[in-house]
Amino acid sequence: MATDNDVEGVAALRASMVRELRDQGAIQSELVAAAFTAVPRHLFTPGEPLKVAYATDNAPIVKRDDNGLTLSSVSAPHLQATMLEAAEIKPGMRVCEVGSGGYNAALLAELVGDGGHVTTVDIDPDIVERARTLLNEAGYHHVNVLQADAEEGVPNAAPFDRIIVTAGSWDIPPAWIDQLAHDGRIVVPLRLKGTTRWIAFDRDSEGGLVSRSYGLCVFVPFQGSGSHTERNVTIDNGVVLRLDDENLKEDAEALRRALHLPRIERWSGAAFDMPDELMLFLLTNDPNMAMLHADQEAIDHGLLARPPLKGVPALISGDSFAYRAARPNDDMGSGYESGVYAHGPSAEDLAARYVELLRQWADKYHRRGAASIQYIPKPATPPAPSSGVITKRHGTVVVTWP
Incomplete structure (x- = not known):
């Protein structure tokens, strides 16, 4: 059984995780495969057995509230790989991660390389300190770790080529769209009628967002001023x-x-x-x-x-x-x-x-990805209420089935 000091054993577990993610279709590109091969996930999941840390469907809980509800977790590798593939991150890009944990930020740092820049932001000071400590211990000193309410984004580090949200969001704050580069993309777990889909959105010609891909997921709910209670x-x-x-x-x-x-x-x-x-x-x-x-x-x-x-x-x-x-x-x-x-x-x-x-x-419509999902921010005139029109605080989601 591999231990933390068993370099070859840990590398073998990491390689096995990457092979399994490839077989599952979660990893499709060499860039994402290289990132998962490079980052020592076990350093970001202290206390987890190594085999559990590298299990493709394991999402360790980092923090709970007084009632036992999960406030923060490290997402499962399968979901992280799927969302990173959807983001299509390239070397040299500027990326903002909303919702810190450390591991995903390290993957982003590998993807953007020395010429890129990664900012990760979280509202919880405990999570921020944890992410900063673990990233430094793993050698990712150049990742910018900030404590803030991400409803306002990170204006001082914008614009971003990519924004990756790793918390369940009921809406898309205007700041995220404003801070997205003209040809940027945002991947966000968006709450839609009681379920959550990660959606890869690109800008459209009218200042809104249009989906490129999506998938079912589960995330810890967004905290702060952007939170919403069902x-x-x-x-x-x-x-x-x-x-x-x-x-x-x-x-x-x-x-x-x-x-x-x-x-x-x-x-x-x-x-x-x-x-x-x-x-x-x-x-x-x-x-x-x-x-x-x-x-x-x-x-x-x-x-x-x-x-x-x-x-x-x-x-x-x-x-x-x-x-x-x-x-x-x-x-x-x-x-x-x-x-x-x-x-x-x-x-x-x-x-x-x-x-x-x-x-x-x-x-x-019996196929994957049949829907088209559009986000129309205010003050654009929202469409009339109908099936597929979902009103949010800052805009309107329109789901159509072409």
């Missing part, structure tokens, strides 16, 4: 609607009554596949969609079927709701068929609407 509406013990859309209204008591009525099930005849892409399609193609969550006890008691255990899009209408289901079906290429469970007086109508969306997805 509404959690309890329907019953262990059954919660998670809402971040102020325009969506719900009647918790009516939905509770619906929950205890017998459910109906309807099947689409379409394959169930790519649940993350299907989730984005459902959430952005009906304004009455929200995320439904249930704990294991609620499922064991038969209140809901299994899908809400990890969260599932639910179509809400007054005293009724419907959510996505799946069942084995050997006639489907994926081996599963998509369908709907629905509760309440309007269950039939909601199920029919939901099934139609499932069929649309299967017929037209």
Whole structure:
């Protein structure tokens, strides 16, 4: 078993991590592979066993609050590699990282090389001190580590060719766009209707942003003046609607009554596949969609079927709701068929609407990256409220399916 002083053993673990990330498709370029090969990840995860430190899906928690909620973590290598590939960082670039930890900043330093510059900023003084200490110990003395509320960006170090955000952000502050170079790119984990997608945005010709790529992810929420709290509406013990859309209204008591009525099930005849892409399609193609969550006890008691255990899009209408289901079906290429469970007086109508969306997805958009995501900052005239239009504090997100 390798130890911290076993140079060859640690290098072998790092090489094995890089090979696995290549096999997973997370690493695609030689530049990113070289960065992951060079940076000693274990130095940024003190206390973790070496094999755990170099596991591609391991995200060690760095700090929790008094209630046990995670305030900071070191992201898993698979996610870091995926986002760095999306960023397409080149030697000589100026890069700002929002949300420090140390390891990702070291990767950025390797990518930009001696001719580039990396600034990493965090609001938490403990995290800033930790990042500064670990970066120095690992030999990355030239990374600029700052404590600040990143809502205002880092104007003294701007403009940036790339901005990489490593905390879940509900919105995109104007400062980030202002401090982005004309041909710059920002990669940000953006909260959209109760879920988070990392999105690689480029500037468009009208001062906004347009997506190049995106993917499902989970990040610690943004702190400071840019933070945002979702509404959690309890329907019953262990059954919660998670809402971040102020325009969506719900009647918790009516939905509770619906929950205890017998459910109906309807099947689409379409394959169930790519649940993350299907989730984005459902959430952005009906304004009455929200995320439904249930704990294991609620499922064991038969209140809901299994899908809400990890969260599932639910179509809400007054005293009724419907959510996505799946069942084995050997006639489907994926081996599963998509369908709907629905509760309440309007269950039939909601199920029919939901099934139609499932069929649309299967017929037209059954592929990765089918959506186009645009960010329109204020004071530009926002589009009229409709499916796929998500209003934020500083602007509007528009998700279309060309």
